[in-house]
Amino acid sequence: MACLCYLRCVRKLWAPAQASQRLKVANLHRSVHQLQHKKVMAEEKPWALISEVGEQGYLEEMADIIKPHFHIISHKDFQQNPQLHGPKIQALLLWNGFPVVEPSLLGLLPSLKVVANGGVGIDHLDVPYINSLGVKVTNTPGVVSNATADIGMALLLASARKVVEGHQVAVDPKTTHIPQCLMGVEVSESTLGIIGMGHIGYKIAQRGKGFDMKILYHNRSRRSVEDEQAVGATYCENMDDLLKESDFVMLAVNLTPETTGLISHRQLSLMKPTATLVNVSRGLVVDQDALVKALQSGTIRAAALDVTYPEPLPRDHPLLGLPNVLITPHVGTNTLTTSLKMVQQMVDNAVAAVKGLTAPNEVKPK
Amino acid sequence: MEQDKPWALISEVGGDCGLLEDHLDIVKRHFQVVCYQDFLQNPELHGPQVQALLMWRYYPEAQPALLRMLPSLKVVSSGGTGVDHLDVSFINGLGVKVSNTPGVVSRATADLAMGLLLASARRILEGHLVARDPETRRIPLNLVGTDVSGATLGIVGMGDTGFNIAQRGHGFEMDVLYHNRNRRSLEDEQAVGATFCQNLDELLRRSDFVVLAVRLTSETTGLIGSRELELMKPTATLVNISRGQVVDQDALVQALRSGTIRAAALDVTHPEPLPRDHPLFSLPNVLITPHVGANTPSTGGRMVEMMVESAVAAIRGLPVPNEVKPN
Numbered sequence: 001m002a003c004l005c006y007l008r009c010v011r012k013l014w015a016p017a018q019a020s021q022r023l024k025v026a027n028l029h030r031s032v033h034q035l036q037h038k039k040v041m042a043e044e045k046p047w048a049l050i051s052e053v054g055e056q057g058y059l060e061e062m063a064d065i066i067k068p069h070f071h072i073i074s075h076k077d078f079q080q081n082p083q084l085h086g087p088k089i090q091a092l093l094l095w096n097g098f099p100v101v102e103p104s105l106l107g108l109l110p111s112l113k114v115v116a117n118g119g120v121g122i123d124h125l126d127v128p129y130i131n132s133l134g135v136k137v138t139n140t141p142g143v144v145s146n147a148t149a150d151i152g153m154a155l156l157l158a159s160a161r162k163v164v165e166g167h168q169v170a171v172d173p174k175t176t177h178i179p180q181c182l183m184g185v186e187v188s189e190s191t192l193g194i195i196g197m198g199h200i201g202y203k204i205a206q207r208g209k210g211f212d213m214k215i216l217y218h219n220r221s222r223r224s225v226e227d228e229q230a231v232g233a234t235y236c237e238n239m240d241d242l243l244k245e246s247d248f249v250m251l252a253v254n255l256t257p258e259t260t261g262l263i264s265h266r267q268l269s270l271m272k273p274t275a276t277l278v279n280v281s282r283g284l285v286v287d288q289d290a291l292v293k294a295l296q297s298g299t300i301r302a303a304a305l306d307v308t309y310p311e312p313l314p315r316d317h318p319l320l321g322l323p324n325v326l327i328t329p330h331v332g333t334n335t336l337t338t339s340l341k342m343v344q345q346m347v348d349n350a351v352a353a354v355k356g357l358t359a360p361n362e363v364k365p366k
Numbered sequence: 367m368e369q370d371k372p373w374a375l376i377s378e379v380g381g382d383c384g385l386l387e388d389h390l391d392i393v394k395r396h397f398q399v400v401c402y403q404d405f406l407q408n409p410e411l412h413g414p415q416v417q418a419l420l421m422w423r424y425y426p427e428a429q430p431a432l433l434r435m436l437p438s439l440k441v442v443s444s445g446g447t448g449v450d451h452l453d454v455s456f457i458n459g460l461g462v463k464v465s466n467t468p469g470v471v472s473r474a475t476a477d478l479a480m481g482l483l484l485a486s487a488r489r490i491l492e493g494h495l496v497a498r499d500p501e502t503r504r505i506p507l508n509l510v511g512t513d514v515s516g517a518t519l520g521i522v523g524m525g526d527t528g529f530n531i532a533q534r535g536h537g538f539e540m541d542v543l544y545h546n547r548n549r550r551s552l553e554d555e556q557a558v559g560a561t562f563c564q565n566l567d568e569l570l571r572r573s574d575f576v577v578l579a580v581r582l583t584s585e586t587t588g589l590i591g592s593r594e595l596e597l598m599k600p601t602a603t604l605v606n607i608s609r610g611q612v613v614d615q616d617a618l619v620q621a622l623r624s625g626t627i628r629a630a631a632l633d634v635t636h637p638e639p640l641p642r643d644h645p646l647f648s649l650p651n652v653l654i655t656p657h658v659g660a661n662t663p664s665t666g667g668r669m670v671e672m673m674v675e676s677a678v679a680a681i682r683g684l685p686v687p688n689e690v691k692p693n
């Protein structure tokens with residue numbers, strides 16, 4: 001049953017491909033697949049370095065998107081003989097932060113043309129340094145937005161309506177009757193303040209509007225009137241105003257020097273004591289120690305975080321022990337279709353860069 | 367004058383089933399109040415005085431034995447939309463009206479329906495447990511969920527609550543289908559991008575998320591049984607915010623065990639709470655909340671206001687807002 005679902009997903013993605021390639025995907029008969037594989041190996045394709053194919057890396061379905069365009073070598077195989085493999089590699093496909101892009105690795109890849117990241121955040125990459133080696137950096141904006149916006153809303157709702165606590169009470173062996181005190185807070189018609197109104201922030205606004213939420217947003221630049229009206233969003237030039245008025249503060253910014261520690265003691269103290277902080281950006285956007293204090297003292301009601309610093313948190317971190325914190329382990333883009341779209345975009349970027357063409361999603365340093 | 371105010375019978379103040387203090391204040395503006403326990407101490411004293419029974423979380427139960435002790439009773443005002451726990455015909459037969467509080471709970475309940483849908487689809491509970499687990503050393507890569515954006519949402523029961531769910535699903539760019547006794551207006555359908563499915567089977571076949579938002583009646587009891595679950599996609603999720611009895615629970619257990627459907631998220635079961643050894647608890651793909659659909663601060667207050675309004679009207683012999691007639 002699961003295979004059929006993957007097959008449908010892969011088929012959808014391959015629709016715009018050439019007829020011959022469509023044929024390859026449509027026919028999954030094992031022997032034909034092997035014949036095609038041999039043919040593909042014999043063609044002159046560039047080499048790409050990846051982490052691995054398997055549970056800790058790429059699923060087969062994702063590798064199948066890469067293979068028509070690149071010979072793949074896993075990091076483990078690469079390390080067996082870096083002198084042999086290194087000079088062949090023109091693309092590094094970066095998934096979940098692996099392989100780690102360090103100077104020592106880059107030094108072994110003299111032919112490298114591109115580091116193609118899976119995901120939109122590239123705060124883990126020193127872009128100016130990589131560029132100085134003549135290597136491009138690309139990311140995957142756009143395709144991650146729906147899934148990430150969905151997680152933002154999932155965390156907001158689960159926190160507001162105490163879904164996790166509710167489940168734990170419902171299944172607790174000691175529960176004898178339905179509790180009345182599992183009271184949540186309103187979502188409908190409450191005020192949602194979005195910090196960072198890029199692609200993801202805007203999708204969040206769209207979803208919030210469906211709940212008749214009042215939408216405020218803060219961004220480096222203001223959106224068009226048309227954009228604002230479409231989601232009923234009001235611009236807050238001053239972030240403090242957004243913090244004071246919001247029932248839910250949603251962080252959807254990139255991590256940059258400007259946004260590091262954006263939410264600290266002062267910002268948390270401006271928030272309502274009934275407010276919830278939701279973070280789908282990066283852990284470092286929030287001063288975590290300040291957050292712990294704010295949650296312990298009731299300065300804010302609760303926090304729901306898909307991201308922390310580090311990931312995962314040390315097992316004795318105070319955030320893990322607070323009852324009013326919901327944490328998910330960076331699952332923002334974790335759906336199969338999103339992953340497949342990300343890999344397709346990585347491949348498109350890498351193919352263009354290797355050919356010396358403009359990559360669709362090249363990241364330039366500021 | 368305080369003494370001129372009519373008497374209302376309630377279950378209790380506080381505790382697990384009682385009115386909250388804030389709610390009591392709303393009631394006391396119009397009524398003198400006696401709690402069930404106090405009433406039982408001396409039914410002959412309070413019985414003839416009570417003109418309204420304000421039912422909160424199904425208590426006090428409107429059993430014949432109790433009703434017989436309330437000769438002056440004019441109205442049973444029930445908090446919530448569902449009246450499946452009341453024998454409306456029997457109560458009307460005693461010359462007593464019944465009222466409920468429709469509409470006011472529909473947004474909070476729709477919010478919870480989406481909360482359950484998203485939590486199930488994106489595996490929020492598992493994620494939280496992994497994030498907190500003392501053994502967790504790295505971020506897991508296999509905690510993969512299913513898409514909500516762009517998926518097909520099938521709503522069974524398109525009253526106030528169902529319509530609110532459609533609106534929310536529309537915000538997620540979902541493809542919204544609905545099945546209802548009656549078709550909604552074109553305007554309503556367009557507002558939330560909803561497509562009518564005359565045939566429930568068609569909705570079940572096409573949906574990635576099936577949300578039950580019907581009232582419990584004789585027609586909707588056991589509406590979702592093994593046949594209906596078989597029609598659903600193996601990747602689909604069932605969300606129930608109606609009543610437990612709308613679903614054949616044994617069939618649901620089988621369907622979840624065998625992978626006939628992917629998962630279920632339930633705010634309601636039968637009974638509530640479930641017996642502690644119920645098979646639903648042993649399944650990893652079930653999310654259950656303890657009937658918290660209306661549990662927000664303002665919803666409770668508004669419900670009590672409506673109950674009081676209906677009760678006051680009934681006692682004055684005026685038309686009763688939100689009166690429930692037998693079908």
